[in-house]
Amino acid sequence: MTPQFKIKRFAELSAAELYKVLQLRSEVFVVEQNxxxxxxxxxxxxxxxxxxxxDGEVAAYCRLFGQGDYFENASIGRVVIGQKYRDRKWGxxxxxxxxxxxxxxxxxxxxxxSAQLYLKKFYETHGFVQDGEQYLEDGIPHIRMHRK
Incomplete structure (x- = not known):
């Protein structure tokens, strides 16, 4: 089953949605990845x-930025799938x-x-190519990738 994705600006998020998003990001990026x-x-x-x-929780999430908001190009960040949903290929x-x-x-x-290095092949399947050398971001190896 493919999930139905919601696309919302910050002001359109309900307090409950925002809470669930932040909960998932903390669960994976802070706790799981230590x-x-x-x-x-x-x-x-x-x-x-x-x-x-x-099941009443945010299972998959990412945030998008327009040109110049984060990088020169538009960008995708905070890409995260809840641990119990990863076997479904929702990423x-x-x-x-x-x-x-x-x-x-x-x-x-x-x-x-800005991709975590271990996900390079995943992003390549979506047309991204590495752009530069590996670097540390928050202690985790990352690479810059772009898609044209």
């Missing part, structure tokens, strides 16, 4: 939020929803991401 960093970074208000809910459906949303909202195919 990475102490400031997830609530002041950028959510500028972002478009793409997410799918399942691929979410990336397609995110790419389509960027093309529809900002009328551009050019997207830049």
């Amino acid at each position: 990475c102490v960093y400031q997830d609530i970074d002041g950028k959510d208000a500028k972002a478009i939020h793409v997410f799918a809910e399942q 691929h459906a979410m990336m397609q929803a995110a790419i389509t949303a960027i093309e529809d909202i900002w009328k551009t195919p050019a997207i830049t991401i």
Whole structure:
């Protein structure tokens, strides 16, 4: 079953939706990946939020930025799938929803991401190519990737 993704601006998120999004991001990026960093970074208000809910929780999420908001190109960040939903391949459906949303909202195919290194092959299946050397972001190896 492919999830139904919601696409909302920050002001359109309900308090419950925002809470569930932040809960998932903290669960995976802070607890599971054992990475102490400031997830609530002041950028959510500028972002478009793409997410799918399942069983009363946010199961898949990412946020989108227009050109110049984060990188020179439009971008996708905070890509996360809840641990119990990863076997469903929802990451691929979410990336397609995110790419389509960027093309529809900002009328551009050019997207830049800061990807965790271990997900390089995943992003390559969506047309991204590595752009530069590996670097550490919050103690985790990352690479910059772009899609044109």
